[in-house]
Amino acid sequence: MQYSHLFGPVHSRRLGRSLGIDLVPFKTCSYNCVYCECGRTTVKTVERREFFPIDEVLAEIRAYLSHSPELDFITFSGSGEPTLSLSIGEVIRFLKDSYPDYRISVLTNGSLLWRSDVREELLPADVILPTLSSVFDDTFRKIHRPVPVISAMQIVEGLECLRKDYTGEIWLEVFIIPGINTSPEELDGLRAAIERIHPDRVQLNTLDRPGSEDWVRPASPGELEEIRSFLGLTGVEAVEPVQYELSAGATMPGEWSDAVAVVHEMIRRRPCTLDDISVSTGLSRREILKILREIQSGSIIEEKREDRGIFYFCPE
Numbered sequence: 042m043q044y045s046h047l048f049g050p051v052h053s054r055r056l057g058r059s060l061g062i063d064l065v066p067f068k069t070c071s072y073n074c075v076y077c078e079c080g081r082t083t084v085k086t087v088e089r090r091e092f093f094p095i096d097e098v099l100a101e102i103r104a105y106l107s108h109s110p111e112l113d114f115i116t117f118s119g120s121g122e123p124t125l126s127l128s129i130g131e132v133i134r135f136l137k138d139s140y141p142d143y144r145i146s147v148l149t150n151g152s153l154l155w156r157s158d159v160r161e162e163l164l165p166a167d168v169i170l171p172t173l174s175s176v177f178d179d180t181f182r183k184i185h186r187p188v189p190v191i192s193a194m195q196i197v198e199g200l201e202c203l204r205k206d207y208t209g210e211i212w213l214e215v216f217i218i219p220g221i222n223t224s225p226e227e228l229d230g231l232r233a234a235i236e237r238i239h240p241d242r243v244q245l246n247t248l249d250r251p252g253s254e255d256w257v258r259p260a261s262p263g264e265l266e267e268i269r270s271f272l273g274l275t276g277v278e279a280v281e282p283v284q285y286e287l288s289a290g291a292t293m294p295g296e297w298s299d300a301v302a303v304v305h306e307m308i309r310r311r312p313c314t315l316d317d318i319s320v321s322t323g324l325s326r327r328e329i330l331k332i333l334r335e336i337q338s339g340s341i342i343e344e345k346r347e348d349r350g351i352f353y354f355c356p357e
């Protein structure tokens with residue numbers, strides 16, 4: 042089956058082996074983050090819609106999970122902000138009712154959590170992973186370039202409301218961009234907000250693959266450690282780089298043409314190294330190179346060299 046709304050499983054630095062569900066079209070988001078690994082936002086909006094017929098999404102989930110794959114999480118994420126989808130609540134409930142053994146997570150930028158209907162729809166999820174990178178409007182806008190109606194304080198208030206309503210785990214992502222949100226004033230503001238929100242974990246994240254803007258540089262492990270110790274709070278951790286184990290559980294069922302489609306879909310969504318693809322698919326580097334050549338015969342693939350190696354991606 043050709044999947045349009047599922048991707049991976051990918052080896053996520055924060056969630057382990059994770060099957061992605063994408064409920065919004067590329068690239069529909071309320072933000073246009075300078076570090077976005079999916080590239081620049083083309084439809085910037087806060088209007089919630091049912092972007093795809095929900096039956097189409099449920100049919101793909103049924104087909105994929107009929108293989109009983111081993112997964113750490115099923116994650117709502119992808120090429121935009123998942124809470125913009127009016128279907129998210131129904132799809133989460135379907136998963137919890139029909140596949141209760143799988144853990145459900147939602148990667149969200151948090152921009153719609155001030156809305157009680159959005160919070161309500163996310164309640165059955167096991168883990169919600171929202172982002173908060175600055176409590177100052179200027180910095181917030183510089184990093185996330187949101188739709189103008191969203192403010193930093195609205196994000197903090199939405200997260201506080203989520204904490205009151207939600208009994209699952211909140212893993213708050215703070216995306217660190219050296220020189221932008223790393224001053225003592227910025228970190229003091231974040232500390233105060235974290236104390237109000239009471240997340241279960243705070244994950245200091247940084248650039249791991251090419252972002253939207255070339256001037257964004259990753260924080261080094263030493264810089265992340267300094268920030269962690271400056272914050273001085275319990276439950277704060279730096280997101281570790283992916284540890285590659287090339288034998289990590291292959292779940293690529295079936296045909297070579299399936300493998301080509303899966304790899305094509307991965308690099309269409311975000312830049313990936315050979316190791317990223319190998320860990321997610323279980324394919325060897327040699328096989329992946331063969332697949333990339335095959336994809337290249339019909340589509341454009343670009344390469345970009347970064348610290349972690351060569352990233353392959355399909356330009357928009």
Ligand code: SF4
Pocket residue numbers: 070071072073074076077078079082119120121122150
């Ligand atoms: S990183 Fe997330 S929130 Fe930011 S633009 Fe990309 S999809 Fe949207």
